[in-house]
Amino acid sequence: MGHFAEPDVIERLLSDTKVWAFVGLGANPAREVYNQARLLQGRGKRIIPVHPDGEEVLGEQAYASLADVPGEVDVVGVYRRSEFAGAVVDEAIAAGAKAVWLPLDVVDEAAGRRARDAGLDVVMDRCPAIEWAKRR
Structure with missing residues (x-):
């Protein structure tokens, strides 16, 4: 599993x-x-x-799907259960995202490979807050 958790990719996505x-x-x-x-x-x-x-969250306009989001997206955080993650990863690829980040306990190896093969950075089974705290 560690191949979707490379420290340099994590650092690049966070910084x-x-x-x-x-x-x-x-x-x-x-x-x-x-x-x-x-x-x-x-x-x-x-x-x-x-x-x-479609509710506003944290002061930001929400969108019903990734396809509806205007402009470029650097990272798609896939906060869905593992069985739904692959479809979201495919949407991220189609939407032109640069990376996907699947949080702790969200794992879909095949989707990760599809994203990587499409040129996206992939982080899987990692928590952004924990990884941020580990930074120097």
Whole structure:
């Protein structure tokens, strides 16, 4: 599994990206995706909620799907269960995202390979907050 958790890729995504779309980010502050988006927003990233309800989240307009998001997306955070992650990764590829990040316990090796083969950076089974805290 470690091949989707290369330290240099993690560092590049945390330091060199500006726009993160969070698939599964709704207005519920009890959800982990909300906490991760808020953390990255607090670190200077623009976050884009992608959720079917379309509610504004953390002061940002939400979109029903990745295809609806205007402009470029650097990283797509895939905050869906593993069985749904592959479809989201495919949407990220189609939308022209530069990377996908699957959080802890979200694993889809085949989707990771598809994304990497399409030229995207891939991080899987890692938490942005934990990885941010490990930075020097």
